[in-house]
Structure formats: C-alpha cells, structure tokens
Amino acid sequence: MMSIIEQEKKDCWSCAYQNILLQTTLLGICTWFEKNNKGQNKEIPADLVDKGCKQWIRKTDR
Numbered sequence: 186m187m188s189i190i191e192q193e194k195k196d197c198w199s200c201a202y203q204n205i206l207l208q209t210t211l212l213g214i215c216t217w218f219e220k221n222n223k224g225q226n227k228e229i230p231a232d233l234v235d236k237g238c239k240q241w242i243r244k245t246d247r
C-alpha cells in the first residue's frame with residue numbers, strides 16, 4: 186500500500202541537480218549533465234521546472 190505521506194514533489198526546485206547560483210535564467214541550470222559526463226549543463230526549461238524529470242534526487246544541503 187502506498188502512503189500519501191511518502192510522496193513528495195519531485196520538481197527541479199527540490200532537486201539537488203538544480204543550480205540557481207550559476208543561473209543564466211531565473212529557473213537555474215540542471216547540473217546533471219556535467220555530473221554524469223553527459224556534456225554541458227543545460228538551462229532548465231520553463232515547462233519542466235515545476236515537473237522535474239526522472240533524474241531527480243532530493244536536495245540535501247540547504
């Protein structure tokens with residue numbers, strides 16, 4: 186049985202890969218690419234930032 190409490194929002198804002206300090210846009214960039222040797226980091230698109238993607242991992246450092 187799935188618990189509703191276990192679910193959390195897996196958007197870019199709560200993802201460890203989002204970096205808003207290196208930003209070129211307000212939405213920040215996704216650092217997944219360079220951390221996984223997949224080429225240059227990319228700007229997070231507006232239609233993705235509130236949805237996230239399957240590479241999401243929880244942001245731990247606050």
Ligand code: SF4
Binds near residue numbers: 196
């Ligand atoms: S695009 Fe995916 S990996 Fe990148 S910041 Fe958003 S949820 Fe995280």
